[in-house]
Every structure is written in structure tokens, then in C-alpha cells.
Amino acid sequence: MEPTLLLPIGFGAILMNFPGVVVFDEMGQVLEIHGIAEPLQELYNAGIANELFPLILFIGIGAMIDFGPLLTNPKLMLFGAAAQFGIFFTLCMASIFFPDFRDFASIAIIGAADGPTSIVVANTLGSKYVGAITVAAYSYMALVPIIQPPVIKLLTTKKERMIRMAYKPASVSKTTKILFPIIISIVACIFAPGAGSLIGFLMFGNLIRECGVLDSISETAQKVLANLITIFLGITIAFNMTAEQFLNVNTLLIMGLGLIAFIVDTAGGVLFAKLYNLIMKLLGKAPINPMIGAAGISAFPMSGRIVHKMGLAEDNQNFLLMHSIGVNVSGQIASVIAGALILNFFG
Amino acid sequence: MLEFNPMNFVNNLSYMGIGMLGVFMIIGIIIGATYAIGFLSKEKK
Numbered sequence: 001m002e003p004t005l006l007l008p009i010g011f012g013a014i015l016m017n018f019p020g021v022v023v024f025d026e027m028g029q030v031l032e033i034h035g036i037a038e039p040l041q042e043l044y045n046a047g048i049a050n051e052l053f054p055l056i057l058f059i060g061i062g063a064m065i066d067f068g069p070l071l072t073n074p075k076l077m078l079f080g081a082a083a084q085f086g087i088f089f090t091l092c093m094a095s096i097f098f099p100d101f102r103d104f105a106s107i108a109i110i111g112a113a114d115g116p117t118s119i120v121v122a123n124t125l126g127s128k129y130v131g132a133i134t135v136a137a138y139s140y141m142a143l144v145p146i147i148q149p150p151v152i153k154l155l156t157t158k159k160e161r162m163i164r165m166a167y168k169p170a171s172v173s174k175t176t177k178i179l180f181p182i183i184i185s186i187v188a189c190i191f192a193p194g195a196g197s198l199i200g201f202l203m204f205g206n207l208i209r210e211c212g213v214l215d216s217i218s219e220t221a222q223k224v225l226a227n228l229i230t231i232f233l234g235i236t237i238a239f240n241m242t243a244e245q246f247l248n249v250n251t252l253l254i255m256g257l258g259l260i261a262f263i264v265d266t267a268g269g270v271l272f273a274k275l276y277n278l279i280m281k282l283l284g285k286a287p288i289n290p291m292i293g294a295a296g297i298s299a300f301p302m303s304g305r306i307v308h309k310m311g312l313a314e315d316n317q318n319f320l321l322m323h324s325i326g327v328n329v330s331g332q333i334a335s336v337i338a339g340a341l342i343l344n345f346f347g
Numbered sequence: 348m349l350e351f352n353p354m355n356f357v358n359n360l361s362y363m364g365i366g367m368l369g370v371f372m373i374i375g376i377i378i379g380a381t382y383a384i385g386f387l388s389k390e391k392k
Binding site: 070071074075077078080081084085087088089091092093095096097098099104172173175176179180183187188191192249250253330333334337338341342345 | 349350351352353356358359360362363366367369370371372373374376377378381382384385388389
């Protein structure tokens with residue numbers, strides 16, 4: 001999904017920076033807009049300012065996700081929770097440079113590794129840096145295969161990376177798969193009301209997928225709807241990307257803080273898995289491969305695949321895919337919850 | 348103008364603690380609910 005979003009964002013940025021399209025006053029405030037900026041502003045007001053586009057995109061994402069691996073082993077969700085540490089660490093880091101809570105809280109959510117959540121949080125809080133935050137979120141999601149492996153290798157030994165994990169394919173009943181999105185939506189709305197819209201749309205998409213009687217709608221949500229919204233979301237985000245607003249030191253700082261968020265997310269997941277192994281050792285139970293903790297960021301499915309490939313690179317019979325994908329989808333839920341908590345704190 | 352106030356890191360540490368606690372608590376409830384769904388909807392062999 002990342003290249004398909006980064007390309008419209010890039011082209012939209014070119015359009016927005018033609019001479020005379022946006023006129024600024026002496027204080028750097030937008031004075032008037034012309035030409036291509038007018039329809040982009042309409043799209044911005046219709047789909048981003050009210051968070052409609054990212055929420056609709058969540059229906060498509062929900063329809064793409066198979067929660068099966070997670071439902072066979074629900075405790076994997078703990079690693080998804082641990083990997084949100086980067087969000088809150090970056091919140092503290094960003095507050096050093098951006099004293100306005102609307103900005104530092106919005107920058108922190110880059111660590112959710114989830115573009116729609118980043119857009120919703122930054123817009124709801126009214127941050128000045130929505131464009132930079134969105135670009136950082138999607139750029140680093142595309143760079144997950146470059147960012148995560150060195151962090152994982154730094155925090156694990158070869159022996160730990162070679163730990164094999166048995167996969168017992170337990171059948172998950174249709175009823176469980178249908179009830180899961182409904183129950184999660186109810187729990188989220190009760191305990192994290194701010195997550196209601198994000199989780200609600202995500203789980204609605206998943207319910208369409210799992211109910212078994214809406215296959216054509218599920219397929220439309222996964223492909224046509226997600227692609228359509230992606231086109232408009234990308235080019236519309238560029239409305240905030242005029243050189244005056246985008247090319248400055250703050251954007252570079254936001255990109256740097258976003259990188260910190262992804263690194264600390266990865267480290268948080270791996271270190272939590274190592275702590276889990278210590279407890280399992282005391283209880284006399286089998287350890288897990290600590291690399292799966294890194295899959296707790298919600299960059300789905302790249303993060304899960306990277307962990308699987310790293311396992312295979314150490315031992316060609318070490319198949320971690322089902323475990324890492326389970327952790328990866330739990331990261332999707334946990335990142336939305338973290339975003340909702342930030343909205344509860346600062347919204 | 349670029350700001351630099353390291354004390355803000357310390358001042359906002361409480362959000363880190365409460366935030367992570369909140370995420371783990373809600374995920375814990377979801378894990379419990381998931382086990383409950385699985386148990387209640389177990390298909391009889």
C-alpha cells in the first residue's frame with residue numbers, strides 16, 4: 001500500500017507547488033489559493049479534515065486481515081501491546097522540540113506504523129504538521145524491511161533467533177470469527193471510546209469478510225474501495241505540502257522522530273518477548289522466538305514477513321510466519337488503541 | 348524558531364506510563380474476551 005500512497009502524495013506535492021497556486025502573506029499564512037489547489041481543498045475538507053477517507057480505508061484494511069492466526073493463540077496480542085512503546089517514548093522525545101501538545105502528541109503517533117490512525121489523530125488534535133506526519137508514517141512503513149532487521153539483530157543472539165516455535169493449527173470456528181469483530185468493537189467503545197470509530201470501521205470490514213454471505217462486498221472493500229480511497233487520500237494529503245509549509249527544519253525533525261518511534265517500537269516488542277522468555281523459563285515452559293515481538297508494529301504484513309525471513313535465514317527449517325503474522329495483526333488493534341488513548345489524553 | 352526543552356521529556360513521562368498501562372489493560376480485556384468467545388463457541392466433535 002505504501003508506494004501507491006507515496007506516489008499520489010508526491011505528484012500532489014508537485015501540483016501544489018506550481019507558482020501562484022497558493023499565495024502566502026508576509027507572515028507565511030495562506031492568503032489565497034488558485035487552480036489545482038481549489039479542488040484539492042474541497043477534497044481535503046470532504047475527506048481528510050473530517051477524517052472520512054482514513055476511516056473508509058480502514059473498512060478495506062479490516063476486510064484484508066485474517067485474524068485466524070491470532071484467534072488460535074490470543075496471548076500473542078501482548079506483543080502487539082508491547083510494540084506500542086515507541087509511540088509513548090516518541091511523545092516524550094517530541095515534547096522536547098515541539099512544546100504544543102497538539103504537535104508532539106500527533107508526531108508520536110507516527111510510531112503506530114499505521115497511516116490512517118496517524119491522519120485521524122493529527123487531524124483531530126489540529127496539528128500544523130499533518131502533511132509531514134503522514135509522509136513520515138507511510139515512508140517508514142515502506143522502510144520497515146530496512147529499519148527492523150538491524151534493531152532485531154542488535155537485541156537478539158543467533159541462538160535466540162534460531163528458537164523454533166511449534167505451530168499447532170487449531171481450527172477456529174466460524175462463530176468465533178464472526179463474534180470476534182463484534183466483541184472487539186464493543187470492548188473498544190466501552191474502554192477506549194476514542195478508538196470507537198477506528199476500531200469500528202476496521203472490525204466492520206473484517207465482519208464483511210468473515211460473515212461468509214457478503215463475498216462480493218468483501219472483495220470490493222479489499223480491492224476497489226481501498227484503492228479508490230488510497231488515490232484520493234494521497235493526492236489530498238499533498239494539499240498541506242507547499243514548500244513554505246513543508247520544507248523546513250521541523251519536517252526534518254519530524255522525520256527523525258518518526259525513525260526513533262519505529263526503532264523503539266521494534267526494540268520494545270523484542271525486549272518484551274525476552275522478558276516473557278525469562279518468565280517462561282522460571283515456569284519451566286518452552287521459550288518463544290523473541291524476534292516475533294518485533295512484528296507487533298502494525299505495518300501489516302511486512303513486519304510479520306520480515307521476522308519470518310530472518311528466522312529462515314538463521315535456520316532454513318524455522319517457520320515463524322503464522323506466529324509473526326498473528327503478532328502483526330494484534331499490532332494493528334493495539335496501535336489503534338494507543339491512538340485512542342492519545343486522543344483521550346489530549347483531545 | 349526551534350525549541351529545545353529537555354525537561355519536557357521528564358514532565359511527560361507520566362503519559363508514557365499511563366499510556367502503556369492503558370494499552371496493556373485494554374489488550375488484556377480483549378485477550379480475555381477472545382478466550383471466552385473461543386470457549387463458548389467451541390464446536391462439539
